[in-house]
Amino acid sequence: MNGPEIRELHAMEEFATASHLYAGIWGTGTTGPPVSAEVMRALSHAGNYVAGAYEDGRLVGASVAFFGDPIATTLHSHITGASMGRGIGLALKLHQRQWALARGLKRITWTYDPLIRRNAYFNLVKLGARPEEYLTSFYGAMDDAINGGDESDRVLTAWDLTAPTETPGPGNVSEELTGAVHALRNRAGRPETAPADAATVLVDLPDDIEGLRRQDPAAARDWRLAVRHTLGGLLAEGAQVIGFHDRRSYVVHRIPT
Template sequence: MTGRGAAVNVSTIRELHDMEDFEAVSLLYAEIWGSEPGSSPISAEVLRALSQAGNYVAGAYEDDRLVGASVAFFGEPIGATLHSHITGAVMGRGVGLALKTHQRQWALARRLTRITWTYDPLIRRNAYFNLVKLGARPQEYLTSFYGAMDDAINGGDESDRILTAWDLTAPAPPEVIELPPGTEHAILDHNGRPETVATDADTVLIDLPDDIEALRRTDPGAARAWRLAVRHTLGALLTEGADVIGFHERRRYVVQRPTPHP
């Protein structure tokens, strides 16, 4: 076992099958998301059904205490894809990475080659984790995907999400990305607010706010401005077929426009 503050070892993660464990996961999620009592992001009953049907429900433990959990179900294309619906963990102990590593091994053991999930494109730590630590790549921009949400993390903002795919057979990408010559900003952080820049560059940068979750509480207007700027810019680029090829300096997307055909 690892001590507090240290990374959790993959051996502390196990699949869950008992109602007592599912209830603990539901309560942990409610705590992480700051949900109202009885309004956890997922109920113990749904976890029971998913597990019974052969899907992925796993918990991470530190000294026998639940510190993270992940839930996934089979997706399209069937036989190749696992869709990771929700992963929650205490921060700063490497729990999230350990869960994703376990999830990857579980998928590969079932001959799956792809894991998909959604995340809020404005949360920098999640973008860095998904794109750099795991090597997943954004596929589609989904506007107000879950509708209105009133938990402590999402409250007061629209639930835009990025659908992301992790190719389990691909080599890990480099952690530091070299920007191609001629790279320009499409969204620039200007004193804490987004500044949209008109550019025809083949490769563009999209800055993110320092802490969108804090900004939602302290300056809802600025948070709204970031939501709309990233939605319109990144969303349009992905719709056009652009590729997010990396995450630069832990604060900005690197997006490459599609090569025009003659």
């Protein structure tokens, strides 16, 4: 099966369709989409990246990015939304990568919710990007269908475009797991923290944080605080996320001092 057609968007009608798509994905309604058609128009006109993915002439994904700091080296990907399960998100990111390389850029950054397992797996394993900084409540509380009123903790993640294009798999971190200990474990659906002085630390995630926000907001809040304290604390200390194990655990390595 051929993949989606990816192309830059330029017409106001295209931006309006992309804005409507975002509103549907995030459940915000058309009066409050994550990005408006007017903002996309301005970013595109100024030379930034606004692209859409099409299947049979229908828009099924879109991505918006703008030039970031350091100037002339970085593209910051603000939002990417796509229908799940058909490789559309990956196709958009690879198109974005080629667009950035054609302009002499060396890396792409973006933020994502560190509690969402599929996003962590996609970013770390399929793309080979790496978290660099933990940002507490970056956008404040977000009351859309995905965030469910939760605080918007994010990790700033960087994709090194100069690295080999072969993406790593979960097995690439298996050697690093020798002697690893859990600083945060998923214990029957609840977060359980423990002292962890090892060089390599595992940070588990909940099975389905989006469902938990709807069904048990208190438990979702516990997970938010536990990951903030554990993963956020490790990154603040200078530790590095080196992979994602078994589709559920960040693998974090402390740098010797």
